[in-house]
Amino acid sequence: MKKIGLILLAFLILLVRFCCLDRVPIHLSNDEISIAYDAYSVGLTGQDEHGQFLPLAFESHGVHKAPLYAYLAILPIRVLGNTEQAVRVVSVVAGLLAIVFLGLLVYQLTDNRCLGLISALTLAWSPFHIYSSRVALEANLALGLLIPGIYFFWKWEKQNRNFWLVVSALFFSLSIYAYHLEWMLVPLLVLGLLYFKSAPKISFKGVGLVGLIVVFCLPLFLDYLFGSGRLAGASGKMVWGDPAIHGYLLDGGNPLLLKLGLVGKTYLSNLSAYFNLGSWF
Amino acid sequence: MTNKTMLVVFVSGLVCFLINYFLGNSLLFGLANAVLFSAYAYWYCRTIGLKRSWQLLPLLALMPVFTFAYEYPFIYLIEGLIFLTMVWSAEAKSNLLRWALIFVLLGLLVYGFLLTSKVLSGPLSWDRERLIYPQHLFGLEIARQQRDSLYLPYRARFLAFNDLTSYGYFYFGHLFNFLSLETAYRSLLLVNVFYFLLGLINFKKLKGNLWLPVLMVLLVPCLLTGLVKTPDTLSSVIIGRGAYLGLILFGIEVSKKRWPYLLLWLVSCLLILVPR
Numbered sequence: 001m002k003k004i005g006l007i008l009l010a011f012l013i014l015l016v017r018f019c020c021l022d023r024v025p026i027h028l029s030n031d032e033i034s035i036a037y038d039a040y041s042v043g044l045t046g047q048d049e050h051g052q053f054l055p056l057a058f059e060s061h062g063v064h065k066a067p068l069y070a071y072l073a074i075l076p077i078r079v080l081g082n083t084e085q086a087v088r089v090v091s092v093v094a095g096l097l098a099i100v101f102l103g104l105l106v107y108q109l110t111d112n113r114c115l116g117l118i119s120a121l122t123l124a125w126s127p128f129h130i131y132s133s134r135v136a137l138e139a140n141l142a143l144g145l146l147i148p149g150i151y152f153f154w155k156w157e158k159q160n161r162n163f164w165l166v167v168s169a170l171f172f173s174l175s176i177y178a179y180h181l182e183w184m185l186v187p188l189l190v191l192g193l194l195y196f197k198s199a200p201k202i203s204f205k206g207v208g209l210v211g212l213i214v215v216f217c218l219p220l221f222l223d224y225l226f227g228s229g230r231l232a233g234a235s236g237k238m239v240w241g242d243p244a245i246h247g248y249l250l251d252g253g254n255p256l257l258l259k260l261g262l263v264g265k266t267y268l269s270n271l272s273a274y275f276n277l278g279s280w281f
Numbered sequence: 282m283t284n285k286t287m288l289v290v291f292v293s294g295l296v297c298f299l300i301n302y303f304l305g306n307s308l309l310f311g312l313a314n315a316v317l318f319s320a321y322a323y324w325y326c327r328t329i330g331l332k333r334s335w336q337l338l339p340l341l342a343l344m345p346v347f348t349f350a351y352e353y354p355f356i357y358l359i360e361g362l363i364f365l366t367m368v369w370s371a372e373a374k375s376n377l378l379r380w381a382l383i384f385v386l387l388g389l390l391v392y393g394f395l396l397t398s399k400v401l402s403g404p405l406s407w408d409r410e411r412l413i414y415p416q417h418l419f420g421l422e423i424a425r426q427q428r429d430s431l432y433l434p435y436r437a438r439f440l441a442f443n444d445l446t447s448y449g450y451f452y453f454g455h456l457f458n459f460l461s462l463e464t465a466y467r468s469l470l471l472v473n474v475f476y477f478l479l480g481l482i483n484f485k486k487l488k489g490n491l492w493l494p495v496l497m498v499l500l501v502p503c504l505l506t507g508l509v510k511t512p513d514t515l516s517s518v519i520i521g522r523g524a525y526l527g528l529i530l531f532g533i534e535v536s537k538k539r540w541p542y543l544l545l546w547l548v549s550c551l552l553i554l555v556p557r
Contacts, residue, residue: 248556261555268471268552269463278458281450 006117013099013124017092017133022084025135032136034060036087039073056223068177069138087136094144095133099124105151108158142179145171146186150193153209157197162205169209173216186213239266286326286335294319297342301350310350313357318347320364321523325530328371328491334533340546341529346468346522349515351397356519359393364523367494379490386494390501393520398509413455413510414448422451456507459517468518471552472545473529480532487531499524 028036038048038058048055048070057064072090080086103120107113123129132140149171156164172190175182190213194206214221240249240263249259297318301311322338325331351357366389370382395401400411413419430442465474487495502521506512518525533542 257551258555261551264548265552265555268466272462272464276458276461278454278456278461281454281457 009121009124014096016130017095021088021092021134025131028084028087029135030061031065032087034058035065035070035073035136035138036077036082038065038070039077039087040082042070043074043078056220066138066142066177066179068174069136069141072141073136088134091136091140092133094141095129097144098129098140098147101148101151105147105154108151108154138179139181142175142182145175145178146182146189149175149186150189153190153193165205165209166212169212169216173213176213176217177220239263239270242266286331287323289335289338290319290322290326293322293338293342296339297347300343300348304348306348306350309354310357313354314347314350315342317357317360317364317523318342318526321526322530324364324368325527329488329527329531329534331530331534333537333539334530337533337539337542340542341473341526344469344473344522344526345515346518346525349519351516351519353396356393356397359389359396360520360523363389363393363498363520367498367523370494371490373490383493383497386497387501390498390520391505394502394505394517397516397519398505398512399516400509411510412508413451414508418510419451422454423447426450452507455509456504459506459512460503464514464518466549466552467514469525469529470546471549472542473525473549475545476529476532476536476542477525478532479535480528480530483531483535484528486535491527495524495527499528 034049035058038060041047041049042054047053048058050059052059056067058067058070059065069090073087076086076089077083080089099120102123103116105116106119107116110116149168152164152168152171156162156168172186176186190210194203194209197203197206240246245262245266248254248262294315298311298315301314302308306314322335322341326335363386366382366386370379370386373379373382392401398411400408402408426442426447430438433441462474465477469477484492484496498521502517506517509517533539536542
């Protein structure tokens, strides 16, 4: 009976994510169209809409998008054609990955199967996750890769098999390729996980994990430092990319401490606006 | 309480006065702020039995809520009465007297808040336009809620959107727009926000009858803020500053170490000094 219930739930979860993918949300947004066209173009010619060969940042509407979504969308677009479903299906799969691995992660951490199931179901039925899984959203893809990364990290910690370390590093690195926010989030998360796992002494394998992530992300870093500057353009979206702050930071007359303070203050202000509960009502 | 503690309370009052003076506040308001700060600090030192946090009192005197001059001197009188009622209600011997004082405190807090938020500009002159409900804004809010309700199935619509919830959403929306991290660190400094939260988490450990007046002074102005259309950050929190100071001191006391406070205090000062 329990199994039938679970299968029914899994079916419903799949249904609310896959059903009417072409009509709900009602049409592709500008960002989705851009991803779809880039994936289609790269799949056919190896070049994006601006003629760049296998780019590591896709330019659209004046911003530079993270590359992974467009590359992953090539296959469904080739198979399903240039349709709404084809570009959105990557996000659906990422959403399902997030649900499954969140359940597994909670189970791994608590040894409580029921808690794992509740966590997975809570995510599966949260309106925000249903919505973000149904649109071609890079942030959703990044989340779907980040959670497995954490899960395999804990699996490595429990079983001490190097294979899981490599898998964890791979997922963390892929999430960096999936969304710009992960450039900051993943290093902080990995260092935090390593600190709580191996503090106070630095573990050799922990250094290995960081090293693997750096190696996997090397193309991104090299492009950022020496490449076309397209990825560097993406950093214009960061706090210090704001013209007013950028001007203050570039002014040599301003003391370094005040520059750091300005970035910190803007960060706090953004954080406050982001977690403003007033928008819930 | 030792002589050392008394000296530190006095010095922190002096620091508070000097900062008020350097910020250009009038001598009277600076003195009122300093006296109120010293009074609260002295009372908390005596009742909570501070062992570690009293040495940090001069740094706490720099909190923006104690260096802000409200232009209406009558507020300071109300705040003085609030302080005395807090003290008397916490130290009252009989329960009847304590509850009577708690009701007086409630009345003073509501009256004080209405004055600081300028809803009440004289004994009987109400400015209803400063409130959120009786005006066109509420009409716009209802129109928004009507649009939102269309996303729900017909029958569920009346559960989520009815007379009661419509007022509730509007009120809580306003309240939480005001109660943000930014409001907190602008009125208390970033370092104190952290220790305030620490004090709040350990609130139930507060000794004796102290918790109820502190809770009242903390909650009443906060909850009333949701009723005001455009609450000013410092004016709105000034009435509750006694409770903030108490919880911050309690938070420092709970944390056991003082060096993180000093470190965070330097960061907070840096944030104040930056141009934007």
